[in-house]
Amino acid sequence: MLDRAGETGEPAVRVWTPHRQVAFGRREASEAGYDRAVTAARDHGFEPVERSVGGRAVAYTGSTVAFAHAVPVANPRTGLGDRYDAAVGRLRRALATLGVDAVPGEPPDSFCPGSHSLQCGGKLVGVAQRVRTDAALVAGCVVVDDRETFAEVLTAVYDALDQPFDPDSVGSVAAAGGPSDPDRVVAAVRREFTRNGHT
Numbered sequence: 001m002l003d004r005a006g007e008t009g010e011p012a013v014r015v016w017t018p019h020r021q022v023a024f025g026r027r028e029a030s031e032a033g034y035d036r037a038v039t040a041a042r043d044h045g046f047e048p049v050e051r052s053v054g055g056r057a058v059a060y061t062g063s064t065v066a067f068a069h070a071v072p073v074a075n076p077r078t079g080l081g082d083r084y085d086a087a088v089g090r091l092r093r094a095l096a097t098l099g100v101d102a103v104p105g106e107p108p109d110s111f112c113p114g115s116h117s118l119q120c121g122g123k124l125v126g127v128a129q130r131v132r133t134d135a136a137l138v139a140g141c142v143v144v145d146d147r148e149t150f151a152e153v154l155t156a157v158y159d160a161l162d163q164p165f166d167p168d169s170v171g172s173v174a175a176a177g178g179p180s181d182p183d184r185v186v187a188a189v190r191r192e193f194t195r196n197g198h199t
Contacts, residue, residue: 001014001068001070001137002052002070002130002132002135002136002137003135004070005070005071005072005134005135006072006132006133006134006135007134008072009072010072011069011070011071011072012069012070013067013068013069013070013190013193013194014067014068015065015066015067015068015186015189015190015193016065016066016186017060017062017063017064017065017066017182017183017186018060018064018066019047019060019062020045020046020047020060020061020062021041021046021047021048021049021059021060022037022041022046022047022048022049022057022058022059022060022153022154022157023049023050023051023057023058023059023060024037024038024048024049024050024051024056024057025050025051025053025055025056025057025112025128026050026051026052026053028056028057028161029050031161032162033160033161033162034161036160036161037057037157037158037160037161039160040153040156040157040159040160041153041156041157043156044152044153044156046059046060046153051139052130052137053128053129053130053137053139053140055112055114055126055128056111056112056113056158056161056163057111057112057154057157057158057161058111058112058126058141058154059111059149059150059153059154059157060141061145061146061149061150062146063144063145063146063180063182064141064142064143064144064146064150064182065141065142065144065182065185065186065189066139066140066141067091067139067140067141067142067189067193068137068138068139069087069137069138069139069193070135070136070137071083071135071136071138072134072135073131073132073133073134073135073136076131076132076133076134076136079136080129080131080136083129083136083138084116084127084129084138086138087116087127087138087140088104088116088117088118088125088127090189090192090193090195091118091125091127091140091142091189091192092104092118093192094185094188094189094191094192095118095120095124095125095142095173095178095188097188097191098173098178098179098184098185098188099177099178099179100120100124100173100176100177100178101120101176102118102119102120102124102125102176103118103119103120104116104117104118104119105117105118105119106118106119106123106126106169107119107122107123107166107168107169108166108169109164109165109166109169110123110126110165110166110169110170111123111126111150111154111158111165111169111170112126112128114126114127114128116128119171120171120176121171121175121176122147122168122169122170122171122172122175123143123169123170123171124142124143124171124172124173124176125140125141125142125143126140126141127139127140128140142173142185142189143170143171143172143173144172144173144174144179144180144181144182144185145172145173145174145180145182146172147170147171147172147174147175150170150172151167151168151170152167154167154170155167173185
């Protein structure tokens with residue numbers, strides 16, 4: 001997607017539910033506790049993978065929704081904040097259509113900590129970004145259900161990485177009063193990222 005957006009100048013979006021896995025950020029692979037973290041993920045029944053965007057480890061339980069928005073860029077030194085703000089706005093509107101009033105921010109010691117997050121009774125959404133000279137990828141996850149499973153595996157993973165993590169900081173769409181069906185969340189997120197023909 002990122003290659004195609006850079007080559008063609010056309011944006012693209014994908015929203016899906018990945019198989020059960022823990023996706024590690026690129027910098028974690030070089031940290032002292034990485035091998036222990038990989039083992040911890042496997043011990044909990046999660047496949048360890050490395051993702052291309054930044055941020056710390058996130059879990060996909062089978063109900064967790066992933067999104068990726070690839071857009072062409074004219075200048076890689078500008079637009080970073082605007083792309084983050086646009087994505088957070090779209091995700092917030094998508095969740096609102098599902099009955100979840102998520103607000104920007106996150107509790108302390110959240111998974112994949114970052115300022116571009118949404119919360120409602122805990123962190124629901126994390127967003128990361130990768131920028132190249134010709135295109136940018138804004139991507140992240142939405143915790144739909146299974147927040148206990150999500151928190152359990154990340155407790156072990158973050159402990160191995162010697163990173164702070166509070167399992168009570170994890171929220172979910174279902175716990176916030178929205179649907180537990182990830183397909184409904186996929187549809188809502190995709191609709192917002194493709195609204196009015198714009199991706």
